[in-house]
Amino acid sequence: MTKKEILVAFSAGESPALGNIWRITAKKTDFYLDPHAEVEAIHLSAHGPNSEQSEGHRFHVRVDRKAAARIDASGDFISHTIPRKGRAFSGEELAPGVFRIARIRRVWDLQRPRFLRAAAIPGPLPDISDGRSAARLSKLLPPNGAADVDLVVSYNKPYWPGGQRSLRDQARLGPLRNEAGMWLTATSYQRSQTTHPTPEGLRLPLPKPGEDPNRIMAGAPEDTANGEMYWFVETITSRQFIEASRDRSE
Structure with missing residues (x-):
């Protein structure tokens, strides 16, 4: 059976999943990326040609306002500046008809023993059905390292950044x-945040000493020399920083 969905989890060896389990889905003429959660508030979409859009493509990030309100009412923090109808972005063109649309980054702090309890997600893991495949990125990162998954959309055939190296490294998902007739590939990387820094605002x-660690996800577009791609960064901050941010956003 052709796989229509990929689940990607992150852990520290045999630890529970740390941060979100991400879901990558092919549905009709579109692709979707979102965190697999009970309440799903944000998703990134890549729309191909269809009856409403006869040619070309559109990349888009959207927040479900009702879901965001439910998350906020539950005591969790969510803040964004995405317009009600969502935000379109161009994608980073890597070659003709090939676009890097997103990067999911998990930083090494999620794996640090002092933060593992705060980073672990509660509840059971999702089922793996016939239409799904799954990957767990469990390799321990060095200090200041990051585990990245880059998503690329292409026409005509799958495109893997780095060519055969990603095959040798067993880094390919999808x-x-x-x-x-569009393809989506996902490639995992281990990178240094010194040479491949996380965008400043993320x-x-x-x-700080005495503060309570808390897992958080931040996201934003980044301008590159060849267009715009979207970042999602999962990291650790403090509950006190989150509460102060909530106060500023009200």
């Missing part, structure tokens, strides 16, 4: 194909 402060 590919998925939609009904518009680097959040770690807990």
Whole structure:
């Protein structure tokens, strides 16, 4: 059976999943990326040609306002500046008809023993059905390291950044194909944040002595020389920083 969905989890060896389990889905002429959660508030979409959009593609990030309100009412923090109808972005063109649309980054702080309890997600893992495949990125990162998953959409055939190296490194996830004839690939990388820094606005402060660690996800677009891609960064900050941010947003 052709796989239509990929689940990607992050851990520290045999630890529970740390941070979100991400879901990558092919549905009709589209692709979707979102955190697998009981309440799903944000998703990134890549729309291919269809009856409403006869040619070309559209990349888009959207927040479900009702879901966001439920998350906020539960005591968790969510804040964003995405317009009600969502935000379109161009994608980073890597080659003709090839676009890097997103990067999911998990930083090494999630794996640090002092933060493991705060980073672990509660509840059972999702089921793996015939239409799903799954990957767990469990290798321990060095200090200041990051585990990245880059998502690329292409026409005509799957595209893997780095060519055969990603095959030798067993870093490939997918590919998925939609009904518009487009392909989506995901490639995992281990990178240094010194040489491949997290965008400035997505680097959040770690807990100070006496503060309570808390897992958080931040996201934003980044301009590159060849277009715009979207970042999702999972990291650790303090509950005190989150509460102060909540106060400023009200």
